[in-house]
Amino acid sequence: MQDDINARNSLKLLVVSILACCCVSLLNLLCFNGECNISEKENKALSSLSEVVLQANQLSSHKNGQFSEMMASASSKANTEAVNPHKKELDVVKKMKSLHLTSLDFCPKENYYHRNNTLLLGKEAFGQKRFLSVGIPSIGRKTKSYLKKTLASILGAISEDERENITIVVFLADFDVKQSQLSDIAVTFEKYITMGVLQIIQAPSDYYVPLRDLHRSLGDHMDRVLWRSKQALDYVYLMCYCSYVSQYYLQLEDDVIASPQFLSKIADFINSQKSEWISLNVALLGYIGKLYPVRELQNLASYLRLFFDEMPVDWLEPRWKKYRGQDPRETKCRAASLFQHIGLISSFRPKESQRPNTLKEKYFDRFDQKYAGLNPPAEISSDLSPIHGKPLDAYTKGDGHFHGRFASAGNKMYNIYLKRETKLKRIVVETGANFAERDAIVSATLDVSEVVVKTGRCSDYEIVGEFRFGRIDVTLNGRKARCVRINIVYQGRWIYFREIDIWTS
DSSP states (O other): OHHHHHHHHHHHHHHHHHHHHHHHHHHHHHEETTEEOOOHHHHHHHTHHHHHHHHHHHHTTOTTOHHHHHHHHHTTTSOOOOOOTTTOOOOHHHHHHHTTOSSOOOOOOHHHHHHTTOEEESOOOTTTOEEEEEEEEEOOOSSOOOHHHHHHHHHHTSOGGGGGGEEEEEEEOSSSOOHHHHHHHHHHTHHHHHHTSEEEEOOOTTSSOOTTSOOOOTTOOHHHHHHHHHHHHHHHHHHHHHTTTEEEEEEOOSSEEEOTTHHHHHHHHHHTOOSOOSOEESOOSTTSSEEEEGGGHHHHHHHHHHTTTTSOHHHHHHHHHHHTTOOGGGOOBOSSBSEEEOOOSOSSGGGTTSSOOOOOOSSBOOOOTTTTTOSOOEEEEEOSEEEESOGGGGTSSSSOOEEEEOOSSSOEEEEEEEEEEEEEEEEEEEEOBTTBGGGSOSEEEEEEEOEEOTTSOEESOEEEEEOBTTEEEEEEEEEEEEEEEEEEEEOOSEEEEEEEEEEEO
């Protein structure tokens, strides 16, 4: 029985491989220097290459990986230039000329979305221009879905007063949107859909260009080229749609959780900018947490559409910044990311069975205790030399921080003198930042004391924990205290105190 199954699989692989070879040969006959003159009959013949690629996505998970190797061999004549992808330049003018384009504008007008029944669930928001739209493209995975958890986290982090300032747009990007999934979302998030906070959209079947004449690059197999090209077109559709919805646009993925009060934190981050910008980062991994003013969104979407099959979208985006005159390395990022990646399983089918994707944001803004001004009243001091900010800024309400210099030998202190005796429940201290990774505490202890001497300060401190990887999180179960201090034993030149949170019983 097993031998028959193996024989049938081998026959399928052989047939698909032969088809791939024929299609690539046909492509080479019909095209020269990237320019193709293809008749209708030839076009139909060439379309079989797309079907082969689709089969690749299904069969490349074969346990022996035979199909992936056959595809690599069959398409070896395709363009696999050995250019360092990080140095590869994309020429907008040359590409537009090759496609006979006179302007970089691929986004349709608003009425296109009406005609094509784009909105599946929610209230139309065109013309309202809310403060922020959040775009989330979602593709079904065979074994796991993170979308509901992502939406619950994002919606749960928005206060009632903020709901009229945000529209969350989920693009269900599978070719066959399942009614069961749509019904599940409609029931689970009915309140937010009714309020106009959440929209679910789809694209018409004829939106996608034929995914057949794809540019094989970066050494990727054709199944991956198909997947990432389709993903780029998903982002284009979502960005074009959201360009009519808000003043700012935030790009997310369907497997993240949100920081508490992320919307207020984004507004503060935008307001803190001293010069004009085209993009900001509120997270760093992949294409998560990229923030744009809507005036730039259609240009970005058109750029991604122009080069959709050249490389992944998170590689295209920095090149777009360079094209628009912003050095990607100079893009301002928030000290701590506002979204954390939680997905372990990729939406790329051949990777589903591979080892989990455990990539995480190194600095994630998990709390709003300090930001909301909920720390107990205290006096703050430190013998670190200030570089930016004051010691108090890392403790009091808002996004402030304290960047200090560890200037001389000997222990240094960061002191918190509580205004009254307090029962401590939990203390968290976070140091370092997305742009100051080396400025996290190397070696320090967290000490507390309830003994106040005549000078009004404390003595007889007791160590309650030690810093690890620049942070500490201790539970104190109602322990009484008047003073808390960070005793810095060893450090490099600087320390970035990003956040100090104290919860009381």
